[in-house]
Amino acid sequence: MKKSFLFMLVLFNISMATSWATNYYVATNGNDSNSGTSTSSPFQTLSKAINQAAAGDTIYVRGGTHNYSSTIVITKNGSSSAKINVYAYNNEIPVLNFSMSEGASNRGIVLDGDYWHWKGIIIQGAGDNGMLLSGNNNTIENCIFRNNKDTGLQLSRYNTSASSISQWPANNLILGCESYDNKDSGNENADGFAAKLTCGTGNIFRNCVAHHNIDDGWDLYTKSDTGPIGVIVLEGCIAHHNGTLTSGGTSGGGDKNGYKLGSSAHQINHIVRRCIAFNNGKHGFTDNGNIGAIEFTNNTSYNNEGYNWHTRDGASHIFKNNLSFDNGTNDRIRGNSTAPNSFVGATGGFTVTSSDFVTLTMGANANPTGNGFLNLNTNSDLIDAGVTSTGITYSGTKPDLGAIESGTTNGGGGTAEILLSATATNSAVNLNWTISNLTVTGLEVYRDTDSNPSGRVRIAQVSTTTRNYTDSNVTNGTNYYYWIKANASINSNAASATPTGSNGDGSTSNQIHNFTVSEKNSSFYSISGNMNTSDGSVNYNGLNLTRRLKIESSTSITFSTTTSATLTLVFDSNFTGNIKVDNVSYVASSGIATISISSGSHTITKDNVANLYYISTTFNSNRMSYEVEKESSNETDIVVYPNPAQYNLQINVPTQYANGTFTVIDLTGKEILKGFIENNQSRLDISHLKSGIYILKINNNNGSYIKRFVKE
DSSP: OOEEEEEEHHHHHHHTOOOOOOEEEEOTTOOTTSOOSSTTSOBSOHHHHHHHOOTTOEEEEOSEEEEESSOEEEOOOOBTTBOEEEEESTTOOEEEEEOOOSOTTOOSEEEOSSSEEEESOEEEOOSSOSEEEOSSSOEEESOEEESOSSOSEEEOOSSTTOOSGGGSOOSOEEESOEEEOOOOTTSSSOOSEEEOSSOOSSEEEESOEEESOSSOSEEOOOBTTTBOOOOEEEESOEEESTTBOTTSOBOSSSOOOSEEOOOTTOOOOOEEESOEEESOSSOSEEOTTOOSOOEEESOEEESOSSOSEEOOTTOOEEEESOEEESOSSOOBOOEEOOSSOBOTTOSSSOOOOGGGBSBSSOOBTTBTTTTSBTOBOTTOTTTTOSOOOTTOOOSSSSOOSSSSOTTOSOSTTOOOEEEEEEEEETTEEEEEEEEESOOOSOEEEEEESSSOGGGOEEEEEEOTTOOEEEEOOOOTTOOEEEEEEETTTEEOOOEEEOOOSTTTTSOOOOEEEEHHHHTTOOSSOEEESOBOSSOOOEEETTEEEOOOEEESTTOEEEEEESSOEEEEEEEOTTOOSEEEETTEEEEOBTTEEEEEEOSEEEEEEESSOEEEEEEEEEEGGGOOEEEEEEOSSOGGGSEEESSSBSSEEEEEOOGGGTTOEEEEEETTSOEEEEEEOBTTEEEEEOTTSOSEEEEEEEEETTEEEEEEEEEO
16 A cells, blocks of 8 residues: 655755764874774774764774784674765874784774774785775775775675675775785785675675785685575776785786686676776686676686687676787687677777877886776777666767777776766856866866757867856756766766756745865855864765864854745864854853844854854755655665765665666755656766755656755
């Protein structure tokens, strides 16, 4: 039986009332008797901070070498809406150094908890794995694993009584990590990364690099006595020089493959997209006896000692848009390779030479393709020679062959990206974008009134250094979609906005000012005063706020509204004093003052001395409601993860919701993204969204369903 629910966003905001989180700090000169809650009073050990942390808290690890002699085991959990974070502080480089003897129990970090996010940490010197990742729904980002005595990072169970795949680590994302110089005394077990033996479902390696490990770059091995593991997704990864250490040391014992994708014990349909293998001591890509239906799409294999590709008889693998070059041994391809590919020794197809590439001299170990290595030359016939495929984006008429789409300067570890955001104002839309891993030779701005780019119109051509544009030729109340195109081929995401103002219903876009991001620069608020030279630390609505404006006698913030609104001011969390708005005093509670204001001009001034981190003006005319129909299926049937999310959001739905649509809506009611759910799943690129809370509405013929998620 269907049930109907009326959701008022005003009530929704109340239900999502802010709960304060705590920041902890760890430094080599700290003391575990300190409070740990400021940079001037840090803990000394990570273990102390972990013991103190709760869901939503963040642990900042200061730079320097932190020495440990025993394993740090983590068993507590965050939550889907409040992860526990372990971050490098302010771009410093913290090194967790485990000076351990070799032994199976001498791991560095055992992450057996759920909903953790590690970022920017180096882990080295462990007597076994640098990190054993045995929990669920964790993100390991931009971490380095080196000089450990077994695999750098391994996904496997910690509790040996976990005997079924449903109990094994699941839904973990390893993002932008590097693993190298891992070596065991037997010279045969230490891989860069491993997801093997007892690994669950939904695990992803994205944009990671494994190089100079004594065994394999990636190892997905299984045994018959433990059973099959879940499908592993490898996207944009690079494996090179495995089997040889950076010192030049090598051994005959290691397997030395770039990607070892299973064993003969089980048939598991792993997914390998836009990955690169080169200069490995044995094969670039090998199924190692896993004769399932592995998907190989848009990968490049170059100059490996054994085969560039080695697959076994009886396999049903799927090959699309792959590129193999410079190997004296013909590739061993088993499965369906009827789609365009270029394999060594294959008949027909393409003739590949060194002239197809920008350069065949690699760049830095951690980013070997950043200098143009294995990038296609603009005159290569491999450009636009592929076929479209699920999970593959491209910039031309069709995908290229190989891992690196033409026009980019990087493959795994950093694909060229243009991230666009659009902000509506009265009778205008402001566009801002960032560009990474791309040498820009031309920039164009496109616009349309729907998300289909086929009918879009170019509205401007801007300089190669420009990163913002204001579209003033708009009609209030019309929803516009925008794209930035670079070098005539590289497209941004589509960003949408609806300008509102005098010709609408009197509503306008909510106005947010984050001093950590913009300091005193604002097109809406006129800010006069001094920034505090000392950073603070406040968590609000999923944002980590550090920069703050001093509220003192010289401070004045003025702005005007055309409708009534709610003004929210965020101060230090222990501030309970007063602030003046239009010369009326208002008290803050736990660092937050919420004030109803009418239309007109407004001024914020000092009552008590304070520090201001954040201003939000939410216009009452933007309130809206949703009529949401819910099927009798249990809420857990629809899975949205990771949540909070930073880059991508995965939607998995039951059969009755397959082939439906989704809409992402912000808290002002503005539709941000729309799309289709193909079959039972869809992955959303949310990297361009601002941090905050969003509504995900899923629709099909059976009804509608609401999920909420947090963009970090």
